Amino acid sequence: MIAWFNSLPPTAQMTLFSVLKIVCVLAVLMPMIAYSTLAERKISAWIQDRHGPNRVGPAGIWQPIVDGVKSFLKEDFTPSHVRKAYFWLAPMISMIPALLTIAIIPFGSQLGSQKMVIADLNVGILYTFGIVSLGVYGIVLAGYASNNKYSFLGGIRSSAQMISYEIAMGMSVVALFMVAGSLRLSDLISYQTHCWFIFKQPLAFIIFMISAFAETNRLPFDLPESEQELVGGYHTEYSSMKFALFFMAEYANMIAASAMMVTLFLGGWTLPFGGLDQPAQSIGMGLAQIGIFIAKIVLLMTIFIWVRWMWPRFRYDQLMDLGWRRFIPLSLANILITAVVLWAIA
Amino acid sequence: MDALFYLFAALTLLCGILVIANPFSNNPVTSAMFLVLTIVSMAGLFVLLHAFFLAAVQVLVYAGAVMVLFLFVIMLLDLKEEQRRSIPLFSAGLGLIAVVAIASVIIGRLWKGPFVNSVDQPTMEGATTVLGTKLFSDYVLPFEIVSLVLLVAMIGAILLSKKELK
Amino acid sequence: MSQVGLHHYLVVSALLFSIGLLGVIIRRNVLVIYLSLELMLNAANLALVAFSRFNNNLNGQLIVFFIITVAASEVAVGLALIVALYRKRQTTHVEDLATMRN
Structure with a gap:
């Protein structure tokens, strides 16, 4: 087996390893998406002083699987007034960007000689923002395809919201890369072995985090869905697996955003003690670092869910006001201050 | 690498054609979506040319912002009636002839041009x-x-x- | 025709430009004409990046950077014009906008 592997040309080896990594990442990501829905329901129940799902297995542990089966078995209804092609495409398009973002995030240092990242690009963060900016298409097309005014309003709202907050988000990380001097995410992590960016750039972290809430359409910024006014926004007309895809896309986006925040601000797979801040020498350490990365994501996901059940929804003009008149000037000021400090040090 | 070039070039041109003349739909939204695909496959060509920054900016600015703005406007203007109008065949034929003439002149000139194969081994990185x-x-x-x-x-x-x- | 070189990229660029030009000529919807203009701009970008790569010169890429910026602002103003036009005339069809002719 090993002899056969070593006989392969290097490009084939790399391809094989990449495919292996993609499969492993998906194998971890998909259960994470499923179980974050359970976490959402459990945490909301806990906040609202009730039990939450507890019938399927001990403490409702099999609930996500049963939900999945239910989604598959439900009738996949296509209303007669929708624009068919886009109606079918929109759920798929909304799922893709979240999965593509994961591809460049280093989820561990190394196992053996393999770096634990699917693609370590030297324009890393720009790629991410490019992909994130494509995320709006799924929702806009869903709103357009549904051919119904509530869905359409949801789609329009979300496109304006996502474009606005993308700017604040992009501006907030510029300061980080000025400090670190590289756009490559693995360089950013090795820079953070001294001091995590959350302590060096707290303002950038706050702006990034709130923008991430807006980008993933989560409360307090879930205006594209807002059940009370828009019935369900862009996914009003959807049922069965297509609805489930939107639902999964939301959680996949949250995980991608959390992974991004962990990499950018919380030091990625590092912990500042026990030699865990250096690339792993043994398999055990490598696995521990992957565990640290996942634990950090879980922590941020909990915050995402917690905020959802504690905060009321913003009004649309408040949302726009916050994005354009607070965050963008603040992040520009942050860039300026960082530049001045860097110049003073240098 | 060559295979990738042909793939992306074919994708770019095919989607480009579908932007301007789609046999199945006259809907401007479809045109806009195919332009998004054109832009993304062009970003692929930029990557093959080692212009990584521009490839990212191309997707970020064009596909992520400009085209969303387009979609926004197309959807806001309810263009149901517009879709029913067909392309006038006679003037389209004349236009096609004119453009094919122009394209053949440009490409013919390119083929004979002085800059063909001017650098043997490109090294520039974007x-x-x-x-x-x-x-x-x-x-x-x-x-x-x-x-x-x-x-x-x-x-x-x-x-x-x-x-x-x- | 063995190795993909500068002329391959330039041919793609020229073809894309022609497609855009054709779109401007045959389509009658202002929005689609606008999309075709974007195609032409993109074709120019491709040619510039290819020249930049095969002449070991970064200036081409910088010009593309500026073209993208200008294209973005052009789209913002152009779309605002189209929306204003639609408000006044309820159409985006160029043949309905012929008041200057008669």
């Missing part, structure tokens, strides 16, 4: 640092002017979209 340095040293003035252009465009767009001009 790295972000190099581009940034050049942008803020040699190209500072154009950079500032472009930012003014953006400001003017922003003010213009806001003024134009006001309901009542006073």
